[in-house]
Amino acid sequence: MxxxxxxxxxxxxxxRYDKLRLAGLGDLPEEMLAGLKVLRVYANAAERDxxxxxxxxxxxxxxxxxxxELLPREVxxxxxxxxxxxxxxxxxxxxxxxx
Amino acid sequence: xxEIGHGKKEIVxxxxxxxxxxxxxxxxxxxxxxSQIANEVIGITYGFFTPLEGFMSKADVDGVxxxxxxxxxxxxxxxxxxxxxxxxxxxxxxxxxGKVLLTFNNNPMAIMEVEEIYDYxxxxxxxxxxxTDDPKHPGCARTNAxxxxxxxxxxxxxxxxxxxxxxxxxxxPPLEMRKRFKEKGWERIVAHQTRNVxxxxxxxxxxxxxxxxxxxxxxxxxxxxxxVNAIIGDKRKGDYIDEAIIxxxxxxxxxxxxxxxNHLTSLTFWDMRYAGPREAVFHAALxxxxxxxxxxxxxxxxxxxxxxxxxxxxxxxxxxxxxxxxVPVYSMNWLFCPHCGEITSEGLCDHKxxxxxxxxxxxxxxxxxxxxxxxxxYRPEVFDVMMECGEKYGFGSPFVTDEYLEKRIPVFEIPPMx
Numbered sequence: 097m098x099x100x101x102x103x104x105x106x107x108x109x110x111x112r113y114d115k116l117r118l119a120g121l122g123d124l125p126e127e128m129l130a131g132l133k134v135l136r137v138y139a140n141a142a143e144r145d146x147x148x149x150x151x152x153x154x155x156x157x158x159x160x161x162x163x164x165e166l167l168p169r170e171v172x173x174x175x176x177x178x179x180x181x182x183x184x185x186x187x188x189x190x191x192x193x194x195x
Numbered sequence: 196x197x198e199i200g201h202g203k204k205e206i207v208x209x210x211x212x213x214x215x216x217x218x219x220x221x222x223x224x225x226x227x228x229x230s231q232i233a234n235e236v237i238g239i240t241y242g243f244f245t246p247l248e249g250f251m252s253k254a255d256v257d258g259v260x261x262x263x264x265x266x267x268x269x270x271x272x273x274x275x276x277x278x279x280x281x282x283x284x285x286x287x288x289x290x291x292x293g294k295v296l297l298t299f300n301n302n303p304m305a306i307m308e309v310e311e312i313y314d315y316x317x318x319x320x321x322x323x324x325x326x327t328d329d330p331k332h333p334g335c336a337r338t339n340a341x342x343x344x345x346x347x348x349x350x351x352x353x354x355x356x357x358x359x360x361x362x363x364x365x366x367x368p369p370l371e372m373r374k375r376f377k378e379k380g381w382e383r384i385v386a387h388q389t390r391n392v393x394x395x396x397x398x399x400x401x402x403x404x405x406x407x408x409x410x411x412x413x414x415x416x417x418x419x420x421x422x423v424n425a426i427i428g429d430k431r432k433g434d435y436i437d438e439a440i441i442x443x444x445x446x447x448x449x450x451x452x453x454x455x456x457n458h459l460t461s462l463t464f465w466d467m468r469y470a471g472p473r474e475a476v477f478h479a480a481l482x483x484x485x486x487x488x489x490x491x492x493x494x495x496x497x498x499x500x501x502x503x504x505x506x507x508x509x510x511x512x513x514x515x516x517x518x519x520x521x522v523p524v525y526s527m528n529w530l531f532c533p534h535c536g537e538i539t540s541e542g543l544c545d546h547k548x549x550x551x552x553x554x555x556x557x558x559x560x561x562x563x564x565x566x567x568x569x570x571x572x573y574r575p576e577v578f579d580v581m582m583e584c585g586e587k588y589g590f591g592s593p594f595v596t597d598e599y600l601e602k603r604i605p606v607f608e609i610p611p612m613x
Contacts, residue, residue, distance in 0.1 A: 107560070107564040130572055159505070160552050165559070166433060
């Protein structure tokens with residue numbers, strides 16, 4: 097059975113979109129919720145638990161979306177920077193290694 | 196004509212005239228109370244908690260815990276208790292058969308006729324009400340923090356609270372609320388319980404419930420309204436600030452997504468227990484007293500974490516439906532379907548693989564990321580009012596911060612007695 101993955105939504109504002117375009121990653125975001133651009137980075141169960149422990153304001157939306165929400169904006173900025181650096185949304189283990 | 200509330204009991208405001216009150220409080224021992232108890236004094240004395248006339252006796256608490264009924268047999272699901280330490284009881288001179296003056300912020304608020312002082316097993320209370328004694332459950336944490344003695348007795352308000360702006364137009368007690376409904380000509384009113392700034396999923400919950408409540412009624416003139424009843428009480432960091440909740444809910448009416456003919460926003464002072472099914476039954480009693488005929492219940496109503504099943508509240512309500520005077524309206528989730536290009540119900544749309552679900556938490560994340568959600572998801576007028584509230588009341592944020600908790604405008608104050 098495939099390992100369950102839990103998304104973190106990095107919503108793309110203009111500033112983030114400009115950075116993506118400059119890095120040649122303008123096509124990386126998905127479109128969701130009637131036109132919002134989002135980068136979805138994924139955590140496995142162990143990574144999810146670590147995120148919830150390290151960032152206590154974060155919440156796992158177990159009821160509706162099964163996503164990890166309410167991470168502080170500066171944390172999401174760091175995740176975003178990691179995506180740009182790696183040119184990939186597959187960055188969670190690298191990101192969490194610093195914590 | 197008498198207004199009849201929950202348990203088929205008359206709604207009576209237990210509020211003393213100012214001239215009489217001034218005399219009545221003379222010489223009474225003063226007992227300071229915290230905000231939760233002040234909220235509940237308002238709940239009791241204005242009739243929000245009918246048939247309660249005061250803080251519960253041991254027999255009431257026992258009945259509520261074991262049978263979900265007061266000692267008089269009326270369905271009631273959450274203990275409403277006044278706790279003191281033994282030392283406070285001695286210090287303030289609280290005695291059975293005596294009266295005390297409850298003070299809030301050092302000003303007289305209510306007279307309590309002390310009828311009983313008792314102990315109760317808090318762990319058993321937790322297990323009965325919350326279905327768990329896990330101290331991490333916020334309701335259990337509240338119960339565990341109660342002091343060791345409970346004081347029962349009738350309370351009478353001697354000094355009306357001053358509701359501060361911007362909340363003042365939204366404090367509409369049961370007797371006044373029922374007058375408003377009559378003026379509007381509404382025959383059915385459905386309650387929307389909230390602690391949120393509304394996204395369009397919430398808006399459609401209300402609209403769906405409005406359709407459900409309308410049912411067979413004639414449609415020539417407006418006969419059905421939605422009452423948004425925001426719960427105002429303890430706040431946690433990261434919640435929406437109260438000002439944003441109440442003003443954005445009303446903005447849905449002001450901006451025409453609803454209208455005066457079918458929508459009214461109000462508030463109730465209550466510290467959420469997150470009791471899930473039991474809180475749903477409490478909400479039924481509360482909204483019956485406010486004059487509502489229908490009550491919307493969605494998924495995991497008033498729940499927290501994973502303590503309750505998605506529809507446990509619906510199941511518990513079904514067990515007492517014959518004893519309630521309000522009709523539950525069960526709501527399915529609303530979501531965005533890109534195929535339909537609209538907000539739709541999971542009970543209607545079959546593009547399951549394309550569904551994009553969203554929640555209040557997801558919307559908060561979007562806003563925190565500095566992104567304005569599209570109007571299909573979040574009304575621009577609601578967004579603007581929310582951000583304005585952040586600037587005006589929230590020290591720069593529409594979400595509760597330490598600074599907000601420390602410096603916020605109190606929702607109400609008890610003024611000095613003249």
